[in-house]
Amino acid sequence: MNRNAYDLIRFVLRRLLQSLPVLLGIATINFLFVNLAPGDAADVLAGEAGAASPEFMAALRERYGLDEPLHVQFLVYMGKLLTFDLGYSFRFSRPVTELLLGNLGPTLLLMTTAILFACSMGVFLGVLAARCVNRWPDYLISVGALIAYATPVFWLGLMMIVLFSVKLGWLPSSGMQSIGAGYTGWRKVLDVAQHLIMPATVLGMYLTAFQVRLMRASMLEIGEQDFVTTARSKGLSEQAIAYRHVLRNAILPMVTMVGLQVSAILGGSVLIETVFAWPGLGRLAYNAVFQRDLNLLLGLLFLCSIMVVVTNILTEVVYRLIDPRIPLK
């Protein structure tokens, strides 16, 4: 046990260390974005501040070190990154880091819920479909997954708002909490959960469809393997075979898929958070793009790359916890 925990921590640390070059690479690209675009950051800043006299520009350049040679600027930029100083957002009049951290929580909540929803539905429906293969529950689930797969996400979001908020009045249509209600404790948790249902469902819909189909195929494939015949020859019930032997093996591709799809989910959250006015990174990104808030956008990019890297390490850890064949190395 202790030995395993120790291995696990070492593995995570090593993988984090290995991802540093990737993150530095992304930071470098970010830096080049700013500096290779026509004009320099002072032009952008001046434009954002709404004033552009030559004296003001010169003052800005000096204040932000923009008159220094490029490599010096690069080192300064990297130094700031290491202390998570991502510059200032003039649109929001707040430091970028503060903005990002304020919006990170809601996005993490939304994404985690969507991914957990997708995976649990994937297991539940995928296993059901595989166990009833070529009978009506299977057809129903497969067709359902196909439809969910092909439905445009924004349309689904709007339709759900029309149905559940406008027509039925069951669920709130926007935001993360009821404004001014001042709920605390469990009442607050319930309130957030109610706000969470629709955006998380819509965000997870595509991944759910994907996971259901993957799980079904994976269950059927594993079900044909030799060790399943062994399990059957031992006198186990079909139930025990499906859940104890097939399911655990069949779940592995699903774990890999979460790692691969996390960037798609991040992208999807821009849309979903905008539709549902969810106060997260996605909506921040939407604003940053439309208001040309360059510092904020670059900060978002950097944070997202960290999130993707971390999720990939997490899925690797989960994979290795399930599969003893791949050592924690």
Add this chain to the structure above:
Amino acid sequence: MNPVLSISDLRARLRGPDPHAFVIDGLSLQVGRGEVVALVGESGSGKTMTAYSVLRLLPSAIQLVGGEILLGGQDVVGMEARQLREVRGTLASIIFQEPMTSLNPLMTIERQIAEMLLTHGKTTRQTAPARVIELLELVRMPDARTRARQYPHSLSGGLRQRAMIALALACEPQILIADEPTTALDVTIQQQVMKLLLDLRDQLGMAILLITHDLGVVAEVADRVAVMYAGRIVEEGPVVDLLEAPRHPYTAGLLACLPDVAEAGGRLVEIPGLPPKPGSIREGCRFAPRCPSATDLCTRVSPETRIEAGRAIACHHPRMPA
């Protein structure tokens, strides 16, 4: 004495449009208590499917369509699912050809064996680990305590096959079906595993249906031999008798390919031509296209099985006894 396994006129076919695509085509075979019967034949003749039929483990693509299988006197073919589960592992169990894939990669050896013991109520959760070690020691697993807690991937092929044997013997079955248990192993390991199986037979007294390619092994270990071709038993008899004086042309062909039958490790080399695909020959003897003694009659009429002097032969023109 009642045979522990008695198969009569068994038929199984590939699911699909062709109703004649028989993989097992009227096969009859008996194994007495404590007896070692070898089932030999070229690859694709239906040996594995015969083994699977006994515990109704056929893959979904293949369907049992007729015949009777009595296991310890109980009819397996018409058995209900619940009773079938009780029989699996307790009356008969199977060791598969491929030790690398026949154990669940995500479960420790101990859990896989304990699971079976618990399913059949042969042990409790408290006593299971000790019983598993006992079984692993029975199959001479080196360092059984450590191995029990390992996953299959950290065991060599030979050790995995030992684990499979421990699993198969866990509920003390009356018959062990071993489907080419040593084919996938190194030559030295092959001999160890085969010796282990025989020692266990002497120790525990179960019957063994040994499916094999290795005629050298057959001569050494089996009491009786059944030769299988295209889903049927073509010749069957006591081992020494049959190997010394084969009467079916197919058996003779198999033996002629051996440099020296008595020499251990003599392997089965194929006779010119290939065994027919299921359903490709509907009339006459299935072996006729490859048979040196085939006549007009052979291509028209399928030979019945006749029993002469303790030998069963399905051939119109058997070779004369020496």
